[in-house]
Amino acid sequence: MQNNQLSLFFEKLTAFITEKSMIKLVLSNQREVTSDLRSILIHLIEIKKGNRINFVYHYKTKDLTKNFDRDEALVIIKKSLETEFFNADLFTTGETIQLTASGRGKVRITSTRPVLTPAASFSHDRVKHRVIEPGNNIYLRELGILNSGFEVRREMNDKYQQINRYIELIAPFIAELQLETPSGCGTPSGSKHEFHVADMGSGKGYLTFALYDYLTNVLGKSPAMTGVESREELVKLSNEIAGKASFDRLKFICGTISDVKLDKIDVLIALHACDTATDDAIFMGITGGASLIVCAPCCHKQVRKEFRVTNELKGVLKHGILEERQAEIITDGIRALVLExxxxxxxxxEFISMEHTPKNVMIVGRKLPGKPAGREKIMERIRLIREMFGINQHYLEEKFTLRGSPGTLEGPGINHDET
Ligand SMILES: C[S@@+](CC[C@H](N)C(=O)[O-])C[C@H]1O[C@@H](n2cnc3c(N)ncnc32)[C@H](O)[C@@H]1O
Structure with missing residues (x-):
């Protein structure tokens, strides 16, 4: 397939890529109708290593994404037009070019006015580099954060920023852990030496997917990850998306945090799990011996309902909003003390600005080596705080009290190796 029109197309394409005025290129209309590869969507992206061309291969049952440098990309596009597709639709800031090839090798190109604007689509140039890149993420598209062209949807920009912020915040804590990967170290799958992450109250899985993506694709680890969620429809949807994204070691299970059985927990996260579900998650993390526990509490109803203030604070807490904030402080403060x-x-x-969500406090607990010291003193401190506010029990503290032997690692939800 060689003629002047094709050369002209590649001349233009090279220039558009170089000057970053290409918005997207779509290769479509399969030469072989039986081919599993339906189309290829091509974008310019900016990653840490510099500018790249992102290819999203749309197959019949899955999508694959790969990045290339400019020269590699041009070779692949040419080859794809010769062997796979008849059409190329090139959208740029200055014009829209349609290339149509015939079975006999004839090529025709037409140029019309631009139909896409960079503001609507070329988000990579405008958005600062983020850990979780839109261009590479099938799950972000499936979750509705990106549109079908892999651009951040305007109305989902806050969620996209929140996901990135969360990964940026958690990254240094992850870096401190000595996380082992099962592959290549002779550890059979399912063994207790595997590195397991649990996301309690995973919801739609935004942050679960992002963390899995970060751990596997950015850090090169291979964790086993489980999202626990009580809403069946969300579990089903999340498992489907994990399949589409080929996230083989990520699964979602339907259940309640306090009852779920997990083999092992190295890292536990619980973001905006409702009310005492955060306490159930922390309890599960502590009793499971998690090295890292990260939670962003949601509402704080349990402690607020328990407030029976009879001292000077009564004059302050008569104002509902102050009582609510005080309940948050006491609930989360005691959670941190229980962890200690x-x-x-x-x-x-605070992990994200108030304008995004008022539920913006993050509690991180990193397990220190050796036996915990000063437990009695800390428990006494908790008791005095409770007394000050007339709180009979803090749900998390109570869970340990009911269990009889606070601090041992035999939690109800962990299947311990008996050997
Ligand atoms: C506010 S959403 C947060 C979802 C997700 N963690 C995020 O930050 O995007 C809380 C989720 O936790 C789930 N949930 C609340 N309590 C739960 C429990 N005890 N066990 C399992 N899931 C729970 C809810 O169904 C809901 O989907």
């Missing part, structure tokens, strides 16, 4: 009592070093901080 069980040998975790804690950090409590």
């Amino acid at each position: 009592a069980h040998g975790y070093k804690t950090k409590v901080f």
Whole structure:
């Protein structure tokens, strides 16, 4: 397939890529109708290593994505037009070019005015580099954060920023862990030496997918990851998306956090799990011996309902909003103290600006080596705080009390190896 029209197309394409005015290129109309490869969507992206051309191969049952440099991309596009597709639709900021090839090798190109604007589509140039790149993410598209052209949908930009912010925040804590990967180290699948992540109350799975993507595709680890969610329809949807994204070691299970049985937990996350579900998650993390526990609490109803303030604070807490904030502080403060009592070093901080969500406090607990020290002192501190606010019990603390032996690692939800 060689003629002047084709040469002209490639001349233009090379220039558009170089000057970054290409918005997207779509190769379609299969030469072989039986071919599984339906089309290829091609974009310019900017990653840490520099500018790349992102190819999304749309197969009958799955999508695959790959990045190439400019020269590699041009060779692949040419080959694809010769062997796979009859059509190329090139959208640029200055014009729209349609290339049509015939079975006998004739090529025709037509040029019309631009139909896409960079503001609507060429998000990579405008958005600062993010850990989770839109161009590579099938799951972000399936979750509705990206449109079919793999661009961040305007109305989902906040969610996209939140996902990235969350990964950026959690990354340093992950980096401190000595996480082993099962492959290549002689550890059979399912063994206790595997590295397991649990996301409690995974919801639609936005952050579960992003963390799995980060751990596998950015860090090159191969964790086993489980999202636990009580809503069956979300579990079904998330498992379908994990399949489409070929996230083989990510699964979602339907269940309640307090009852779920997991083999092992190295990292536990619980983001905006409702009310005491956060406590159930922390309990599961502590009793499962998780090295890292990250939670962003949601509502704080349990402690607020327990407030029986009879001291000077009564004059302050008569205002509903102040009582609500105080309940948040006490609930999360005691959660952090319980973690400390069980040998975790804690950090409590704001993880996203108030304008995105008011539920923006993150509690991180990192397990320290050795036996926890000073547990009695910490428990006494918790008791005094409860007394000050007339709180009979804090749900998380109570879970350990009911269990009888606070701090041992035999939690109800963990299948311990008996050997
Ligand atoms: C506010 S959503 C947050 C979802 C997700 N973690 C995120 O941040 O995008 C809370 C989710 O936790 C689930 N959930 C609440 N309590 C739960 C429990 N005890 N066990 C399992 N799932 C729970 C809810 O069904 C809901 O989907």
